[in-house]
Amino acid sequence: MIDIRYVQLEDKKFWYRLDKHLPEQEFNQKVLQKRGYVLLENHIPIGLLRYNLFWDNTPFCTMLFIDWQHQGKSYDKKLMTYWEHDMKSQGYGMLLTSTQVDEQTQHFYRKLGYKDCGGFVIDIPQYAQPMELFFIKSI
Helix, strand or coil: CEEEEECCHHHHHHHHHHCCCCCHHHHHHHHHHCCEEEEEECCEEEEEEEEEEECCCEEEEEEEEECHHHCCCCHHHHHHHHHHHHHHHCCCCEEEEEEECCCCHHHHHHHCCCEEEEEECCCCHHHCCCCEEEEEEEC
16 A cells, blocks of 8 residues: 655654755754655655755755665656645646756656756865756646
8 A cells, every 4th residue: 555645753764764965954844844745655654755946936856765675666656746746736837856967867757757957067076966957847
């Protein structure tokens, strides 16, 4: 049985097992603002999605992750589809997401109907990474 719900304070230990990038105060904001989801299989959390509002008006998926042993079961697609429907029900008409150009996730987003819409390179030594590729989708 699969269930998806908004992130709750009780999810903190699970959340930080998969998401090492989110500052603790931001986790609390995700809970308060309902800007994160947890995917559960048989009542056990196995995946997450978090988002922000880009330009304070456009939902931007900043993290999608399914626990390693549960990947390959289309749970990532279920979570993205759930988020898309939730954002549409809240009145949004456009979504954004991104991934690094050296990651396979870009193909996943394209299969879901997202289109390439640009990117940027961070070349400051302590923050350097491959180019970040942005995707856009009308909902």
